[in-house]
Structure formats: structure tokens, C-alpha cells
Amino acid sequence: MSFHITYHADAKGEMNIIVVDWSGGAFDPYDQAVANTRVVGAVIAELVKVLHNLTNTEYSNIYLVGHSLGAHICGYAGERLPGLGRITGLDPAGPFFQYVDSAVRIDSTDADFVDIIHTDGSRYGISEAVGDVDFYPNGGVHQPACLSDHLDPSIACSHVRAIYYFIESINPSCHYKSFPCKTKDDFVSDKCNACGSGCQEMGYKAHRNTSGTFYLKTRWHYPYCSKNV
Incomplete structure (x- = not known):
């Protein structure tokens, strides 16, 4: 496994971005790749601890983002890091992780704020709500x-x-x-078009102020986001 470190600056400030390449273990037979996720999560946690000890980087300033099995990797890393700031799970893998104990998968206790985007709940992704905030664009299936x-x-x-x-x-x-919105059926029935107790923003701008399950529609083609959505 290798780490690639790049420097990035945007409107929200300066950031150091580390990309984890675990392709050597990700393309094994699926059951073996699932087993490998725990090792990768542990190694990432050790790297973050080194950064914390050498540079005084606060765990609360660390933000992990992972897709599919990578989302669960972020969860495994987070459970080893007290006070980790945030994890975003991008359609966490479903097979072997759906409806299992929270210790086995990503969950809301793995960081101070865990947000999940569900896009393929009927095949490769997990459908159950597992974060502080769970987004279901276009129903999440x-x-x-x-x-x-x-x-x-x-x-x-x-x-x-x-x-x-x-x-x-x-x-x-x-x-x-x-x-x-409580259910996909409510979303399909157009019952989820008011903010009620509070709306959210899916993705990078998600916030801690409002928790629960949230539904939205996107554009069919890129750009998927528009001012009219």
C-alpha cells in the first residue's frame, strides 16, 4: 500500500490531501478484499497517529472519505482514532455489511460526524441508515x-x-x-419536499446541525447538481 500526499488550497483554506492506494488488496476475491479492509483501516489509523504526534495535528481536523469498501475502511480507521473529525462514506459496500453489528461496518460512532451517500442500495451498496446523516439521492436505490x-x-x-x-x-x-424523509415510499409519493425540522446539503457541505435521513433529486446527466435542483 502506498500513500500519495498533495497540497491543495480552496475557498475554505489550506489542506493536505493523502490518497491511499490499496489496489493490491482491493482486487482480490471479494471475500478476501473484505478481510483486507481491516488491515488497511489499521494502517491508516497508525499514519494519522504519526501525523498527530509529529505535527500536533488534531484528530478533530482529520476528514476521511471512502467509497464502497473504502467507506468501511474509514470506519475501521476512525474507531481507532479518538475524536476523529469527520467521515464521509460514499455508497458503502453492501455485501457482507448489510444489517450486521455496527462493529463490523462504518457507523456513526467512528467520527464526530459521519455522513453517508447511498446510491445503489439494491446491488453493491448498503441501504440501511448507518451515519449521523444518511442521504438517499433519487431514492438511493x-x-x-x-x-x-x-x-x-x-x-x-x-x-x-x-x-x-x-x-x-x-x-x-x-x-x-x-x-x-423517513422512507423511499414517502419520497416517491412526493411527501418529502419541505424542510420541516431542517434541510441538509448532501456531500462536502453536509453539516452537523441536523441529523437523520434525507432525500433529494439530482439531474440525470452531468452536471448532476444545478441551481434549480
């Missing part, structure tokens, strides 16, 4: 223009879409306004 997901199991269009939603959400002009 299948994403627009990803009909091929149902026809060709080698295609993970909906599963990967969470990554694109998150990347786009970093743009200051993108606001994925999300409405509190």
Missing part, C-alpha cells in the same frame, strides 16, 4: 441514466455515482439541497 445496472452485473453505474456527486458538491456553486 438506482440512479438516473443507470438502467444498465439491472442488465449487466459488471456495470456499477449507480454505485460509482456517489463519487461524482461528492466531487461536484465541493464546487461552491453546487448545493444538493436535501429534505428530511
Whole structure:
């Protein structure tokens, strides 16, 4: 496993970004890749501890983002780091992780703030709410223009879409306004179009002020976010 460190600055300040390449273990047979996630999470936690000890970086300033199995890796790292600031799980993997004990998967206790984007709840992603805030764009089961997901199991269009939603959400002009909603059926019935106890913003701009499950619609094609959504 290798670490790639880059420097980035945006409107929110200067940041150091570390990209973890665990491809050597991610493409093993799936059950072995699942087992490898715990090792990768432990190594990431040790790296963060080194940064904390050498540079006085506060755990509260650390933000982990992971997709699929990588989301659970972030959870395993977070459970080893007291007071970790935030984790964003991008469509956490479902097989072997759906409806299991919270110690086995990413959950809301792994950081001070855990937000989840669900995009493929019927195949590759987890569907249950596991974070402080859980977002279900377009219902969280299948994403627009990803009909091929149902026809060709080698295609993970909906599963990967969470990554694109998150990347786009970093743009200051993108606001994925999300409405509190209890179920997908309520969302489909158009019962979730008011802020009620408070709305949220899916992605990078998600905040700690309001917790629960949130639903929203996106555009069918890139850009998925628009001022009219």
C-alpha cells in the first residue's frame, strides 16, 4: 500500500490531501478484499497517529472519505482514532455489511460526524441508515441514466455515482439541497419536499446541525447538481 500526499488550497483554506492506494488488496476475491479492509483501516489509523504526534495535528481536523469498501475502511480507521473529525462514506459496500453489528461496518460512532451517500442500495451498496446523516439521492436505490445496472452485473453505474456527486458538491456553486424523509415510499409519493425540522446539503457541505435521513433529486446527466435542483 502506498500513500500519495498533495497540497491543495480552496475557498475554505489550506489542506493536505493523502490518497491511499490499496489496489493490491482491493482486487482480490471479494471475500478476501473484505478481510483486507481491516488491515488497511489499521494502517491508516497508525499514519494519522504519526501525523498527530509529529505535527500536533488534531484528530478533530482529520476528514476521511471512502467509497464502497473504502467507506468501511474509514470506519475501521476512525474507531481507532479518538475524536476523529469527520467521515464521509460514499455508497458503502453492501455485501457482507448489510444489517450486521455496527462493529463490523462504518457507523456513526467512528467520527464526530459521519455522513453517508447511498446510491445503489439494491446491488453493491448498503441501504440501511448507518451515519449521523444518511442521504438517499433519487431514492438511493438506482440512479438516473443507470438502467444498465439491472442488465449487466459488471456495470456499477449507480454505485460509482456517489463519487461524482461528492466531487461536484465541493464546487461552491453546487448545493444538493436535501429534505428530511423517513422512507423511499414517502419520497416517491412526493411527501418529502419541505424542510420541516431542517434541510441538509448532501456531500462536502453536509453539516452537523441536523441529523437523520434525507432525500433529494439530482439531474440525470452531468452536471448532476444545478441551481434549480
